[in-house]
Amino acid sequence: MDSLQNQVALITGAASGIGRATAIRMATEGAAVFLADIDSDGLVETVSALPAGSRSETHRLNVTDSAACNAAVEACVASFSKLDVLCNIAGIALCEHMADITDEQWHRAVSINMNGVFFMCRAAIPHLLQSQGNIINMSSTAGLVGQAYNSAYCATKAAVLMFSKSLAMEYGKQGVRVNAVCPGFVKTPLTEAFNTPENADMDLLGRLMPLTDGAQPEEIAAAVAYLASAEARFINGIALPIDGAQTAG
Secondary structure, rough: OOOOOOOOEEOOOOOOHHHHHHHHHHHHOOOEEEEEOHHHHHHHHHHHOOOOOOEEEEOOOOOOOOOHHHHHHHHHHHHHHHEEEEEOOOOOOOOOHHHHHHHHHHHHHHHHHHHHHHHHHHHHHHHHHHHHOOEEEEEEEEHHOOOOOOHHHHHHHHHHHHHHHHHHHHHHHHEEEEEEEOOOEEEOHHHOOOOOOOOOOOOHHOOOOOOOOOOOOHHHHHHHHHHOOHHHOOOOOOEEEEOOOOOOO
């Protein structure tokens, strides 16, 4: 498995869940991986799970900080001399009655889920234009369909999706591809910590569930690695649902 041989991938959210699984998969496919996350201990654990002989660097990153995002991209290029793939996977969830969402909760969701993606893409684009690389942004089924009690999450993930499509249009002729992945329920630490709001309508919450068991992070990572590879060279500007038919009907 060497579809990403000689490629350099920068992965945010790499300390756990889909980010960790993506780091492992990309390293398995031959990529050098630059692992960024606010959780330094989690990054150490991710590195220990990489295949033997993998080329990797870790970088503590708060994606809400524009200057820090610029520095992370520059550190990646300094370490590996180039950047081929940016995977924006860092994100948070918020399940709450809309009227109960605080200013702080709203701004935090926007800062991490939206601003972080924008900051990282803006910093990476000049390097990706040089390498003819690509971006994979982690959206969600919440970016495709409305979901009760997920108004802030839906808003931010829909923004990520349309931002990705816009970049695909803007930079496609210049050789840079941008795609979004839209997972449904995935078994990660993020979903394990999922709490429903008080007095929630369980019929509405049931619409969030897939027709089968939830996905594993490795299944999402496999799609990310494919989109990053040369095999997907003609795939640009898509929203790829991985949701067990959650959004099919």
